[in-house]
Amino acid sequence: MKKASVVLSAAAMTVCAILLAGLCIAAPTLVELYSRFRGLNASSGTAILTAFYICALPAAVSIFCLLKIINNVYKDQPFLRSNSAMMGIVSWCCLGVAAVCAAAGVWYMPLWFITLTMTVLFLIVRVIRCCFIAAAGLEEENSLTI
């Protein structure tokens, strides 16, 4: 049952990776359709598209890190120093996306909601990372208690 949850998480991340790859290909068409539907000007469309392509890199890095973490969890090694380091990378990716959306929000204001969301996510991931570091220390101490 525990493993099933881990496998489900890994599957969800793989789906996200595939979706991201698909969006990278379809983004120009989708943004054009959205711009036409909402009646946005050209600069807004460009801002959305540029922000998306810049954010695609931290998103891909985050998915890769999360897959590495979930792989370690599957191997019954959740509290490793490397996992907390990966969470650190994920948190900085969140902040990076927040910064990009903050800049792009000047041309398309709704992107500031993503900035807000990603900043909160950055803080949450940092707190979880701190918990993981503490847990890794306890795990090390426990494994070195003979």
Place this chain on the structure above:
Amino acid sequence: MRCAVIVINLDVMMARRKVSSNELAAAIGITPANLSILKTGKAKAIRFSTLEAICSFLNCTPGDILEYREE
């Protein structure tokens, strides 16, 4: 600043009693790898049950195995 350490003298006691690592590990119910961690001083802590088993098998006291040393 005074610095003090706890030194593990398990290898000394094992040599005195002529007991091998594998023999002791099997007798006290820990793996040879964990016994090696204990002998080399890499262990962060030792359980009372482990100490009790070592003392019982080597016929010694905890003071024979653990030594407080100021450096």
